[in-house]
Amino acid sequence: MEGLNRPLPHPITPETQPYWDGLKKHKLMLPNCEACGPFFYPRILCPKCHSPNLTWIEASGRGRLFSFEIAYQAFNPEFKIEPPYILAMIELDEGPRIMSNLIHIKPDPMVVKCDMPVEVVFEKLTEDITIPLFQPAKRIGGRLV
Amino acid sequence: MKELSNSVCIVGVDESDEIGIVPHKSQLTLQMEAIRNATRDAGLEIADIDGIFAPGGVDTANQHSPAVLAEALGIIPRYVDGTGLGGGSFMIMVGHAIVALYHGLCDVAVIAHGESGRSRVGIAPRCINKSLSGQFEFPYGFGHAPTYFGMITTRHMHEYGTTLEQWAQVAVSTRAWAGLNPKARFREPITIEDVISSRPICYPLNLLNCCLVTDAGGAVVLTRADRAKDCVKKPVFVKGAGEAAEHLMLTQMKKLPFSEATRVSGKKAFTMAGVMRSDIDHLMLYDNFTSAPPLMLESLGFAEPGEGVDFFAEGRSTPGGSLTINTNGGGLSYTHTGMYGIFAIIETVRQLRGECGERQVPNVNLSLVNGMAGMFSAAGTLILSDQT
Ligand SMILES: [Zn+2]
Numbered sequence: 001m002e003g004l005n006r007p008l009p010h011p012i013t014p015e016t017q018p019y020w021d022g023l024k025k026h027k028l029m030l031p032n033c034e035a036c037g038p039f040f041y042p043r044i045l046c047p048k049c050h051s052p053n054l055t056w057i058e059a060s061g062r063g064r065l066f067s068f069e070i071a072y073q074a075f076n077p078e079f080k081i082e083p084p085y086i087l088a089m090i091e092l093d094e095g096p097r098i099m100s101n102l103i104h105i106k107p108d109p110m111v112v113k114c115d116m117p118v119e120v121v122f123e124k125l126t127e128d129i130t131i132p133l134f135q136p137a138k139r140i141g142g143r144l145v
Numbered sequence: 146m147k148e149l150s151n152s153v154c155i156v157g158v159d160e161s162d163e164i165g166i167v168p169h170k171s172q173l174t175l176q177m178e179a180i181r182n183a184t185r186d187a188g189l190e191i192a193d194i195d196g197i198f199a200p201g202g203v204d205t206a207n208q209h210s211p212a213v214l215a216e217a218l219g220i221i222p223r224y225v226d227g228t229g230l231g232g233g234s235f236m237i238m239v240g241h242a243i244v245a246l247y248h249g250l251c252d253v254a255v256i257a258h259g260e261s262g263r264s265r266v267g268i269a270p271r272c273i274n275k276s277l278s279g280q281f282e283f284p285y286g287f288g289h290a291p292t293y294f295g296m297i298t299t300r301h302m303h304e305y306g307t308t309l310e311q312w313a314q315v316a317v318s319t320r321a322w323a324g325l326n327p328k329a330r331f332r333e334p335i336t337i338e339d340v341i342s343s344r345p346i347c348y349p350l351n352l353l354n355c356c357l358v359t360d361a362g363g364a365v366v367l368t369r370a371d372r373a374k375d376c377v378k379k380p381v382f383v384k385g386a387g388e389a390a391e392h393l394m395l396t397q398m399k400k401l402p403f404s405e406a407t408r409v410s411g412k413k414a415f416t417m418a419g420v421m422r423s424d425i426d427h428l429m430l431y432d433n434f435t436s437a438p439p440l441m442l443e444s445l446g447f448a449e450p451g452e453g454v455d456f457f458a459e460g461r462s463t464p465g466g467s468l469t470i471n472t473n474g475g476g477l478s479y480t481h482t483g484m485y486g487i488f489a490i491i492e493t494v495r496q497l498r499g500e501c502g503e504r505q506v507p508n509v510n511l512s513l514v515n516g517m518a519g520m521f522s523a524a525g526t527l528i529l530s531d532q533t
Binding site for chain 2: 006007008009010011012013016040041047066067068069070071072073074075076078079081085087088089096097098099100101109113114115125131
């Protein structure tokens with residue numbers, strides 16, 4: 001699409017629509033198995049116990065940087081953000097891991113560290129699509145808030 | 146499973162006539178040359194082939210489909226397998242071929258690959274399963290192999306303190322082998338410093354931490370052990386074969402940076418072969434990135450988690466070393482089309498036959514070749530020997 005600096009999530013499927021609907025309202029929603037707890041990505045059976053008894057829960061938006069990379073070039077012609085940028089794997093406090101970008105921090109391996117606490121930032125791309133990005137968790141008086 | 150061990154032999158292996166940068170040949174030509182050359186190496190005719198194995202998954206737009214090869218060769222194989230999981234599919238397909246051959250579902254199986262990975266002659270763009278990656282990875286800039294493999298590598302460095310110098314050692318060792326292989330794309334020796342100072346691609350991966358992208362074909366011909374006696378070259382027995390699949394997206398990899406698929410695959414291969422890790426004389430470990438072989442050593446149980454890099458320290462893996470690894474120069478320095486697995490099998494067979502000239506490792510009787518498909522998404526492990 002014109003003017004967008006990154007590819008839109010595509011194709012969105014009926015099973016994942018509630019996730020994207022939640023993001024539009026600045027809620028990070030996770031599919032949740034009544035027996036095993038939340039997981040990611042949305043699908044019709046729990047990947048642990050294969051139960052179909054699934055609900056949705058709102059995640060806290062907090063987690064840790066499980067791993068990262070610093071991209072020094074574009075790897076996808078539709079992704080137009082100026083390198084270097086940080087590719088991030090986030091482990092949410094609720095357990096599931098998701099891919100994202102870490103922003104509001106210098107893309108430098110001396111600065112970015114695995115396991116650093118992070119929090120979600122909602123990035124609106126279009127009227128229909130908002131994606132979850134992450135930034136270092138804010139601290140007030142040395143404490144995470 | 147035990148009765149399958151040693152029941153089938155690899156009797157023919159070869160590359161296409163040319164490998165490396167081959168802009169004057171289509172992908173189909175690379176595939177056909179490899180099949181013809183490997184069949185000739187076995188002392189067989191193309192008309193003898195009645196089983197075709199090629200990674201014709203949807204992710205490669207069926208350009209590697211067994212039907213494409215049957216059509217091109219003008220034969221109607223009575224057994225086909227299109228297991229297309231990625232570059233390690235060829236190890237997995239050897240496992241499938243031994244079952245088919247053992248049961249007489251086919252008599253001469255060819256496992257074939259050819260890819261105009263660099264010049265992209267006669268090849269459609271790679272299409273990726275967008276239904277999941279397209280939603281949950283591409284919007285953040287993911288898409289090519291380094292954007293995934295670096296993620297595994299960074300976490301390993303965090304958990305175990307592995308250093309960039311230690312990964313670089315893998316590239317240095319592999320290049321030393323490439324220097325002895327006339328078919329290798331890059332043969333000049335490199336140093337750890339060369340790797341560390343090469344162009345950054347995607348931290349922690351620099352250019353020399355990444356495999357090549359080349360044009361090449363490769364094929365392997367198998368038949369039952371009773372029939373292998375009539376072939377021209379010394380037969381190489383498939384003692385053990387294993388496979389497993391775990392995930393597509395790295396967020397779903399349960400023990401990252403440890404590969405469960407590799408662990409399961411390796412365990413199955415060792416059980417079938419009835420040998421110990423300490424019996425292995427020579428290793429071929431799929432090297433799309435410098436961190437892959439050490440991580441495989443950990444997942445296969447050769448090393449404790451975090452200690453796989455030690456196998457590359459102090460010249461242990463290099464020519465003259467105590468446990469030689471990736472003796473053709475690997476995906477890092479010899480060739481990597483996009484799906485390297487077939488070439489690792491070819492080198493294993495040549496080492497077991499004693500055909501490797503300057504780079505021949507002395508007294509190789511038992512070799513393990515491990516393939517990775519995708520980003521540790523799936524694994525295939527083979528234990529091969531020149532004797533039953
Ligand atoms: Zn469950």
